[in-house]
Amino acid sequence: MDDERKYRFSWDLIGNIAEARPNLGIYARLEIYRLMQYSFRDVIERHVGTEETDTIFFEAGKLAGVEFYRRMLRPSDNLNDFIRQLQDVMKEMGIGILRVEQSDPGKGEFVLTVSEDLDCSGLPELDHEICTYDEGFIAGLLESFTGKKFDVREIDCWCTGDRTCRFLARVA
Amino acid sequence: MTGFDKPEYIEQCDLLMKEAVNLLSEIMTAKTIYFDISDRLKENIEFVELRDTLLDVREFIMALADGDLSRTLNHRGYIPGVLKGLQASLRHLTWQTAMIATGDFSQRVDFMGEFSESFNKMVIQLDETMQSLRLHEKELERLAHTDHLTGVNNRRYFIELLELELERCRRYPKSLSLLMLDIDHFKTVNDTYGHGAGDEALKSFVAMLNNSGLRNSDFAGRMGGEEFAVTLPETEMEIASGVVAERIRNSLEKRAIIYNGTRFFVTVSIGVAELRKEDSVQSILHRADQALYRAKTSGRNRVCTEQDL
Numbered sequence: 001m002d003d004e005r006k007y008r009f010s011w012d013l014i015g016n017i018a019e020a021r022p023n024l025g026i027y028a029r030l031e032i033y034r035l036m037q038y039s040f041r042d043v044i045e046r047h048v049g050t051e052e053t054d055t056i057f058f059e060a061g062k063l064a065g066v067e068f069y070r071r072m073l074r075p076s077d078n079l080n081d082f083i084r085q086l087q088d089v090m091k092e093m094g095i096g097i098l099r100v101e102q103s104d105p106g107k108g109e110f111v112l113t114v115s116e117d118l119d120c121s122g123l124p125e126l127d128h129e130i131c132t133y134d135e136g137f138i139a140g141l142l143e144s145f146t147g148k149k150f151d152v153r154e155i156d157c158w159c160t161g162d163r164t165c166r167f168l169a170r171v172a
Numbered sequence: 173m174t175g176f177d178k179p180e181y182i183e184q185c186d187l188l189m190k191e192a193v194n195l196l197s198e199i200m201t202a203k204t205i206y207f208d209i210s211d212r213l214k215e216n217i218e219f220v221e222l223r224d225t226l227l228d229v230r231e232f233i234m235a236l237a238d239g240d241l242s243r244t245l246n247h248r249g250y251i252p253g254v255l256k257g258l259q260a261s262l263r264h265l266t267w268q269t270a271m272i273a274t275g276d277f278s279q280r281v282d283f284m285g286e287f288s289e290s291f292n293k294m295v296i297q298l299d300e301t302m303q304s305l306r307l308h309e310k311e312l313e314r315l316a317h318t319d320h321l322t323g324v325n326n327r328r329y330f331i332e333l334l335e336l337e338l339e340r341c342r343r344y345p346k347s348l349s350l351l352m353l354d355i356d357h358f359k360t361v362n363d364t365y366g367h368g369a370g371d372e373a374l375k376s377f378v379a380m381l382n383n384s385g386l387r388n389s390d391f392a393g394r395m396g397g398e399e400f401a402v403t404l405p406e407t408e409m410e411i412a413s414g415v416v417a418e419r420i421r422n423s424l425e426k427r428a429i430i431y432n433g434t435r436f437f438v439t440v441s442i443g444v445a446e447l448r449k450e451d452s453v454q455s456i457l458h459r460a461d462q463a464l465y466r467a468k469t470s471g472r473n474r475v476c477t478e479q480d481l
Contacts, residue, residue: 080276097283101263113260125248156256163257 009063011071054132061133065140079105082145108148108171112138115164120157129157131165138167188213199226241266319394321371322378330393334403334453341447348447349412351402352460356439356472358398369431373438374398376429384420409446409477417442417475425473439473
């Protein structure tokens with residue numbers, strides 16, 4: 001099965017954007033990113049159901065988190081350095097404003113918030129948290145940094161009436 | 173349908189409205205809530221929900237004002253969202269302050285207006301002060317350990333280092349040799365050319381010592397006056413006396429010292445001792461001293477070992 005795969009992730013697939021878009025540059029409007037994400041959600045949900053869709057988005061987020069860590073962050077064994085790098089690159093790339101509310105590396109527990117989140121800021125109020133991709137992304141990042149598996153759950157979300165998304169991450 | 177005629181109905185509505193306004197007003201203004209809701213108002217579920225939400229928001233705000241950041245607010249909407257945003261910012265600030273307390277001065281606040289600016293200035297100032305204190309501390313430590321004229325270790329620190337080295341040799345038996353060095357006829361240098369020339373001779377001797385091929389693990393100290401010592405870890409007597417000490421003696425002999433336009437030469441006598449199993453700092457220093465005495469009494473500008481005694 002693995003040998004037959006057509007879509008295995010590679011940074012090569014992202015392409016050389018700067019070179020390819022001399023006029024338009026490296027940025028596109030956020031609506032387009034969301035258009036793709038929410039149309040994916042719609043179609044995938046119709047094919048496999050809500051729960052499976054959430055699992056797919058979580059796993060995709062986790063893969064992205066692991067790859068992002070490898071590609072964008074300098075290896076470090078210092079938590080503060082890791083957080084600082086992550087804050088800087090997330091802000092610079094317009095992913096969101098990351099803040100730490102609580103960190104207990106000994107217990108393996110973190111509470112993180114992401115304001116102006118790429119996926120959900122400005123969405124209408126819904127009756128459920130929506131940032132499953134972000135949950136996976138954070139899990140992938142923390143796993144890459146600590147070497148341990150993490151359960152990440154969104155406990156507050158723009159979609160449930162909050163102005164910031166709050167994530168509770170615990171070693172699995 | 174209501175059991176009231178029209179004026180009475182209007183009057184009842186008016187009363188209910190007044191009760192509702194008083195109740196909401198009490199939530200906004202009173203320090204303590206005493207108002208009990210009437211059965212008739214309780215029938216209005218939307219009003220009761222609004223009142224409960226406002227009471228929860230009020231409690232949340234009061235907790236925030238008391239510095240309690242642990243509360244949860246399970247309501248949606250703009251005001252609860254803004255309050256939770258504020259709580260998130262304050263929690264992050266608390267975490268940042270805790271990180272600063274552990275020495276991470278890279279933390280900066282960027283979400284609290286003028287406060288951020290002052291806070292960040294304070295952190296930068298704290299960082300600079302800590303750096304300067306650390307430099308100061310290092311400098312004080314250096315001054316406490318070194319001889320101010322020549323820059324080599326002073327006697328006290330040399331002995332401390334030697335003690336550590338002997339402990340290491342006790343744990344992992346290895347050879348060690350000690351040189352005691354004394355500049356010959358130093359009093360004559362002072363008497364002939366002045367004390368400035370004597371100081372220059374000492375500085376020149378140390379400069380020569382530093383360039384005499386000593387390894388990083390070797391260390392020297394000024395034991396007093398014109399007397400110096402050099403510890404040579406993992407060096408046997410034969411190498412210490414025949415190679416290292418001879419090289420030092422020979423280099424100094426040829427080194428011209430220039431002071432106030434006057435050129436003169438000095439020589440050095442050296443005594444060498446090798447570490448024995450039962451040695452203490454005092455005993456090895458004593459034997460090296462005796463060897464030095466032998467070098468002095470047998471003509472100066474020479475190297476003698478404890479075996480020559």
